[in-house]
Amino acid sequence: MRQMLTRLRAQIVKELLSVLRDPRSRFILLGPPFIQLTVFAFAMTLEVTNIRIGVYDMDNGRWSHELVQRVAAADFVREAVPVHGNAEMTDMVSRKEVLVGLVIADDFSSTVSAGGTGTVQVIVDGRSANAGQIAYGYLNRIVAGLNADLKPTALPPSDTVAVRHWFNPNLIYRWYVLPGLAGVLTMFITLLITALSISRERELGTFDQLMVSPATPLEIIAAKTIPSVLLGSILGTMMVLAGRFVFGVPFTGSFPLLIACLSLFTLSVVGIGLAISSLCATQQQAILGTFAVGVPMVLMSGFATPVENMPDVLQWMAQAIPLTHFMTIVEGSFTKALPLSDVLASAWPMAVIALVTLTGSIVFVRARLE
Amino acid sequence: MSDAAIESRAKEGIAATGGVILDAVGKRFGTVDVLRGVSARIEPGRLTGLVGPDGAGKTTLIRMMAGLMVPTEGRITTAGFDVAAEDPGLSDHIGYMPQRFGLYEDLTVQENLALYASLRNIPAGDRRTLFDRLLDFTRLGPFTGRLAGNLSGGMKQKLGLACALMGTPDVLLLDEPGVGVDPVSRQDLWAMVQALTDDGMAVVWSTAYLDEAERCDTVLLLSEGELIFDGPPDDLTNRLSGRTYHLRGVTENRRGLLTRALDLPTVADGTIQGHAVRLVGRDGVSADALEDFASAEGADLAAVPPRFEDAFVDLLGGGPGGRSVLAERMEPVESVSDVSVSCNDLTKRFGSFTATDTVSFDVRRGEVFGLLGPNGAGKSTTFKMLCGLLKPTSGRATVTGLDLRRATSAAKTQLGYMAQKFSLYGLLNVRQNLDFFAGIYGLPGSVRHDRIEEMVETFQLGPFLDAAPGDLSLGYKQRLALACSLMHRPPVLFLDEPTSGVDPITRREFWTHINGLVGKGVTVLVTTHFMDEAEYCDRVALMYKARLIALDTPDALKRQAATEEKPDPTMEEAFIRLIEQEDANG
Numbered sequence: 001m002r003q004m005l006t007r008l009r010a011q012i013v014k015e016l017l018s019v020l021r022d023p024r025s026r027f028i029l030l031g032p033p034f035i036q037l038t039v040f041a042f043a044m045t046l047e048v049t050n051i052r053i054g055v056y057d058m059d060n061g062r063w064s065h066e067l068v069q070r071v072a073a074a075d076f077v078r079e080a081v082p083v084h085g086n087a088e089m090t091d092m093v094s095r096k097e098v099l100v101g102l103v104i105a106d107d108f109s110s111t112v113s114a115g116g117t118g119t120v121q122v123i124v125d126g127r128s129a130n131a132g133q134i135a136y137g138y139l140n141r142i143v144a145g146l147n148a149d150l151k152p153t154a155l156p157p158s159d160t161v162a163v164r165h166w167f168n169p170n171l172i173y174r175w176y177v178l179p180g181l182a183g184v185l186t187m188f189i190t191l192l193i194t195a196l197s198i199s200r201e202r203e204l205g206t207f208d209q210l211m212v213s214p215a216t217p218l219e220i221i222a223a224k225t226i227p228s229v230l231l232g233s234i235l236g237t238m239m240v241l242a243g244r245f246v247f248g249v250p251f252t253g254s255f256p257l258l259i260a261c262l263s264l265f266t267l268s269v270v271g272i273g274l275a276i277s278s279l280c281a282t283q284q285q286a287i288l289g290t291f292a293v294g295v296p297m298v299l300m301s302g303f304a305t306p307v308e309n310m311p312d313v314l315q316w317m318a319q320a321i322p323l324t325h326f327m328t329i330v331e332g333s334f335t336k337a338l339p340l341s342d343v344l345a346s347a348w349p350m351a352v353i354a355l356v357t358l359t360g361s362i363v364f365v366r367a368r369l370e
Numbered sequence: 371m372s373d374a375a376i377e378s379r380a381k382e383g384i385a386a387t388g389g390v391i392l393d394a395v396g397k398r399f400g401t402v403d404v405l406r407g408v409s410a411r412i413e414p415g416r417l418t419g420l421v422g423p424d425g426a427g428k429t430t431l432i433r434m435m436a437g438l439m440v441p442t443e444g445r446i447t448t449a450g451f452d453v454a455a456e457d458p459g460l461s462d463h464i465g466y467m468p469q470r471f472g473l474y475e476d477l478t479v480q481e482n483l484a485l486y487a488s489l490r491n492i493p494a495g496d497r498r499t500l501f502d503r504l505l506d507f508t509r510l511g512p513f514t515g516r517l518a519g520n521l522s523g524g525m526k527q528k529l530g531l532a533c534a535l536m537g538t539p540d541v542l543l544l545d546e547p548g549v550g551v552d553p554v555s556r557q558d559l560w561a562m563v564q565a566l567t568d569d570g571m572a573v574v575w576s577t578a579y580l581d582e583a584e585r586c587d588t589v590l591l592l593s594e595g596e597l598i599f600d601g602p603p604d605d606l607t608n609r610l611s612g613r614t615y616h617l618r619g620v621t622e623n624r625r626g627l628l629t630r631a632l633d634l635p636t637v638a639d640g641t642i643q644g645h646a647v648r649l650v651g652r653d654g655v656s657a658d659a660l661e662d663f664a665s666a667e668g669a670d671l672a673a674v675p676p677r678f679e680d681a682f683v684d685l686l687g688g689g690p691g692g693r694s695v696l697a698e699r700m701e702p703v704e705s706v707s708d709v710s711v712s713c714n715d716l717t718k719r720f721g722s723f724t725a726t727d728t729v730s731f732d733v734r735r736g737e738v739f740g741l742l743g744p745n746g747a748g749k750s751t752t753f754k755m756l757c758g759l760l761k762p763t764s765g766r767a768t769v770t771g772l773d774l775r776r777a778t779s780a781a782k783t784q785l786g787y788m789a790q791k792f793s794l795y796g797l798l799n800v801r802q803n804l805d806f807f808a809g810i811y812g813l814p815g816s817v818r819h820d821r822i823e824e825m826v827e828t829f830q831l832g833p834f835l836d837a838a839p840g841d842l843s844l845g846y847k848q849r850l851a852l853a854c855s856l857m858h859r860p861p862v863l864f865l866d867e868p869t870s871g872v873d874p875i876t877r878r879e880f881w882t883h884i885n886g887l888v889g890k891g892v893t894v895l896v897t898t899h900f901m902d903e904a905e906y907c908d909r910v911a912l913m914y915k916a917r918l919i920a921l922d923t924p925d926a927l928k929r930q931a932a933t934e935e936k937p938d939p940t941m942e943e944a945f946i947r948l949i950e951q952e953d954a955n956g
Contacts, residue, residue, distance in 0.1 A: 214811060
């Protein structure tokens with residue numbers, strides 16, 4: 001038993017030194033993740049601002065002027081470009097001079113004056129579908145607002161549905177992006193440290209040295225796991241703290257609970273890293289493997305698009321990705337004050353993933369021996 | 371060559387023939403002088419050996435001759451071109467084969483040839499005959515459709531040579547063509563290069579193997595960046611005539627005898643050669659002094675012809691002493707069984723390929739047992755099965771009676787393992803490496819501290835404790851690797867090509883430790899390419915095509931291979947002969 005602890009200690013010290021002894025590799029561990037956190041925090045925004053909008057006013061009446069003025073004055077519009085004719089509109093949209101086109105029918109003012117409902121056509125550039133959809137939403141609000149002003153007594157007034165965004169009332173995207181980003185970056189670093197640790201030894205021949213030593217497969221895997229979990233959790237904690245204190249995202253959940261989940265999350269990621277590592281003979285393969293596995297995991301985790309919108313098959317697969325569950329926990333802990341029961345509901349799948357992948361790694365190392 | 375180039379060369383008064391002129395050449399990398407004041411001429415029509423241990427500056431010099439690097443000092447003229455001028459015409463006159471020739475492993479032999487022909491601008495019309503000639507020359511004709519990646523080490527070198535010969539160069543530069551090539555293929559390469567020099571080509575063959583140096587017409591001997599000898603190898607070897615002896619008729623413990631001999635002030639150098647002990651007397655020492663020693667030890671002294679290696683070691687001031695401080699500190703190994711390593715019908719198949727085929731042998735306690743064979747003969751596979759790194763398809767391998775694949779951690783401490791590439795942790799410094807290996811073998815705190823101190827003292831690692839292993843010289847790397855594998859005092863030691871590339875002094879030092887350990891009852895199992903090393907073994911197992919074709923003492927193997935023309939073959943000749951016999955028997 002004492003010998004086992006001595007062996008384990010020696011290996012853990014070795015792993016930590018491998019990553020931390022060299023100042024350059026220390027920087028590679030710390031530098032890029034924090035640079036990325038900062039850059040992505042500002043770059044990843046879904047807000048639509050500063051757009052150009054083409055306006056083809058066929059009506060040229062009182063109410064159409066009113067609408068155009070309201071559109072031109074809206075926050076998200078930089079310029080409302082007057083357009084003369086359908087051909088010109090087509091041209092401007094295809095050359096991306098405008099993101100959205102607004103076409104006002106020639107009977108707009110007369111219909112509105114007669115107490116009817118005026119119609120407008122909105123042309124959205126499908127190549128920028130997301131931004132276009134959001135702009136369309138904004139336009140809808142303006143048109144609805146105009147309608148409401150005209151017929152304050154009409155029922156049902158379309159703008160009486162007051163939208164309140166809970167947890168992020170002003171829809172600040174950084175609040176939404178940063179917690180998830182901390183999860184994504186923690187995952188990549190942990191995955192990379194782990195995947196490199198075995199493949200580096202295999203490439204340089206020290207793995208054989210380890211296999212002939214008295215270290216058992218369980219010890220070898222434990223010695224690879226503990227340092228990665230430690231490093232991953234520390235980095236993850238630093239990013240969470242940066243999110244709260246540097247970027248000012250409100251933190252409403254339980255900090256100790258989040259850190260506990262972070263450790264569980266890195267543990268399950270280490271399991272996946274070890275699985276990648278066991279398939280790779282060289283460090284180069286391990287790096288490629290990390291990205292081949294990591295990028296789909298991020299895309300399917302619900303970081304960019306909600307898991308609920310994916311086909312069923314992908315939704316099931318997403319459940320096998322630790323990041324999916326951690327995303328729920330970390331986003332919830334920041335803005336939603338996620339209650340314990342919800343945290344646990346997302347935590348146990350990570351424990352299952354960790355158990356499966358780590359057991360697999362031990363089996364692999366043992367298979368190399370037998 | 372352009373007319374203008376010929377003219378300019380004529381103006382400078384340099385003969386427009388091949389060859390290389392080195393004029394006070396020096397090369398510095400940062401603050402390190404890799405080469406200092408090297409002056410020599412490499413003549414056409416001669417095979418020039420560029421000889422020296424790893425790190426002596428051979429590769430740097432060859433790369434400068436090829437125009438890939440510019441000397442910091444002095445001047446190199448290759449085939450009439452000053453390499454510093456970076457004249458593109460130079461490349462038409464040289465063939466250069468780097469250590470790992472840039473073969474495209476995913477292309478076939480034929481496709482590799484075609485690619486290099488295109489790179490050399492050989493007109494399509496001329497290729498057919500040129501390829502036929504090269505394939506005939508290298509005897510690669512039957513393998514044109516095979517992927518280069520699937521060729522053996524020797525065949526790869528031959529293909530590399532064929533590609534380097536593509537432009538019919540004046541100067542052929544071969545950087546360690548013999549590395550990773552078994553003696554049989556090496557023989558082929560020598561014959562090919564000999565044929566080229568007969569045609570008037572200047573050939574440079576760099577090597578760390580000193581036995582290869584003896585076969586060159588002339589030798590440039592490098593040591594730590596300096597040229598210490600320039601001339602025919604015999605000139606150097608003959609300096610030692612009358613100073614080299616064999617002690618024969620040693621029945622018991624020739625290792626102990628060697629240790630005592632090396633302690634004599636009259637002895638400059640000594641090695642074990644089969645049953646005999648080879649001694650080199652110090653300059654000016656008469657045979658009588660050695661005669662007295664021999665008779666006191668009950669052995670016969672016989673004069674033998676000197677070898678190039680003897681002369682090299684003598685040039686460097688003689689070999690190290692015979693004492694191993696390491697072994698002296700070690701307690702004798704206690705063991706219940708007389709058999710340390712044993713394998714029985716050991717077989718390993720990878721798919722349809724059989725790497726090891728029903729191999730059986732026993733290694734006795736306190737024996738040095740050598741596992742030899744050409745590349746791909748299955749010696750590495752066998753070695754890995756013995757130390758538990760690979761699972762045999764059938765058969766059984768045991769070390770001190772235990773199957774290592776199933777063995778407990780305690781059983782594994784019986785084994786010390788030192789791999790070919792000195793598997794040290796490059797990201798850790800020397801002290802951290804020692805710490806790690808002491809820890810992984812479960813040495814408790816106080817013992818760990820003492821052992822590390824002991825290793826540092828024994829191997830003089832003190833000044834390098836904070837250095838990365840990668841920055842150490844090859845000799846020190848090897849010392850560190852040995853220290854790491856011996857920290858836990860294993861009764862059985864596995865060595866995989868332990869001294870390839872290291873200089874002869876370091877090699878002697880290494881074997882001094884091994885001899886000392888064996889004296890304490892440690893069992894050593896070693897795989898090697900070095901025929902010299904095979905001589906240190908008590909018994910040698912020769913593997914060929916996955917099977918064990920011979921197992922005996924080095925002397926018996928040599929006798930077995932003796933013919934009328936060659937009554938006293940060297941280990942290498944014996945090796946080649948035994949393989950040829952095996953091939954003849956089918």
